[in-house]
Amino acid sequence: MLSLFERIGEGSHLSAEEVHQRLLRAEERVSLATVYRSLRLLSSMELLRELELPEGGRRFELASDGHRDHHHLVCVGCGRTEEFESSVVLDEGRQAAGSHGFRLIECVLNVRALCPRCASAEPS
Ligand SMILES: [Zn+2]
Ligand SMILES: [Zn+2]
Known part of the structure; x- marks a missing residue:
């Protein structure tokens, strides 16, 4: 499970459902419940960081030392997540x-x- 995140690399924010879908595509037969359990375990071992994003749901990212202290821009419409750094915030x-x-x-x-796509779909 962790290898999936390592393959995808830093800066990916995946929900449990997305992790599940990618594992199935890689022909690894696991249930969604197993994915949830593994994600929680990896988070408690601090190998993954769990992000609680109000509209994006729970997402997980690889917790590496070189990739700390960054911030997230989250689209409330589709959950698209972009990262940015700010020394001011720090x-x-x-x-x-x-x-x-x-x-x-x-x-x-x-x-x-x-995000631009969701903003343009919004009736004004
Ligand atoms: Zn991040
Ligand atoms: Zn969006």
């Missing part, structure tokens, strides 16, 4: 944590938006 997070005496572990911003 600095703010660090400062907010510091001013409360917290030790920063991770600072991730999820931005809800509409």
Whole structure:
């Protein structure tokens, strides 16, 4: 299961259903329930990071050290997810944590938006 994410590489955000479909396409016969269980296990081992995106549902990405501290732009219409980096957000997070005496572990911003396709489909 993890090898699937490694093949796809960093920066992919897949839902359990998408992981399931890709495994089936690769002729690996697993049930969706098994996929859910494996994803949860890999997340608890911190090999995957679980993103909770209000409209995009739960998505998982490879949690590698070289790929931390990035942010997500999420389309509320179709769940399309783009990544971006912002040192400003990181600095703010660090400062907010510091001013409360917290030790920063991770600072991730999820931005809800509409992608161009969904925005043009929206009746105005
Ligand atoms: Zn990401
Ligand atoms: Zn969209």
